[in-house]
Amino acid sequence: MSPSPLIGIVLAGGLGRRMGGIDKPLALLGGRPLIGHVIERLGCARAISANGDPARFASFGLPVLPDTLPGHPGPLAGVLAGLDWAAAQGADGIVTAAADTPFFPRDCAVRLAAAAAEARVPVALATGATPDGVRRHPTFAWWAVTMRPRLREALAAGRRRVGEVAEAGGLVEVAFPGDEPFFNVNTLADLALAERRLAAGL
Template identity: 60%
Template sequence: MAETRGIILAGGLSSRMGGGDKALLPLAGRPMIGHVIARLAPQTGPLAISANGDPARFLPLGLPVLPDTVPGFPGPLAGVLAGLDWAAGHGADQLLTAAADSPFLPHDLAARLAGAGRFALAASPDQTGVQRLHPTFGLWPVDLREALRRALAGGSRRVARWALDHGAVTVAFATVPFDPFFNVNTPADLALAETMAART
């Protein structure tokens, strides 16, 4: 049986939020990333956080913090690579990824992705019914990490393009009562998330 570890991608620069650590902003009485941990932890093995800078700011969460191993803040793919290396070092076969700014992620994310194959990304329909990919929510095979390392060294930055080029399938999730992949980018989004949290 495949062993899976999980990583929460929290390495963004939060420019639309005015900088700082978006993941640590308070939402419904706890840091936003706390909601992600609460939903993700029951679905997978041990969790880690992908983030750069001083790891001490995440110390109260009790999870290991993995910095990028690729210079220049190349984006989420570098966080995925750090997670894949960490998972491989502990003998895991797969890595479940999630974004730190999406506090309402599905409770069945891991099960649904694993049911679709060894490499899968989440998707959900937009307001017009068109499926929109959420590439930071995925199940990644650990044995792809060297290919990803080479791709990053060669300048690859687009998560979805790289994943789909390497055989990832997509899994559609329902958006009732709201899109579970709603992500908090702005102060207005955070206010909306407070309303959503009160409903859940």
């Protein structure tokens, strides 16, 4: 039996507080929205997890999935929205990617899904170097749809840390090489640095 096609969900629900409240996924990098870079690199994006007016993402031609819980509870709610949507499509899991991380490895989705299948666990989390050392990047992960009840329970109890909930369900870590492979844009200074990285072909 052939493997199920990968379903990528781009997590774009952040409020952009450290960038003055701007719509961060639509901030321009090299004349192109940040989220456009992420969709292209992911290669299997099937939906965008985001709140607010979905029309602002219309040019990308993907469904926009709002949180099913109020109060912007964070990326874990976005993962749950993606899992609920994927389950309705008959999928067995999703790969998530953060909309503010424009340089992540192009083989990320394939490697995460393969690692979860090989280890027979419901979650595979990416790890990679940061200025503070190697750490997990839990918004880059493969999630089995069987994790939905665990995510729903955690959110109802006020637990929002993606890594902690993934750990409780059983996971495998997947190491990605390179200098800050999951560099993300949180501030205007980060955006300027991203412009320099893009110009340098990093």
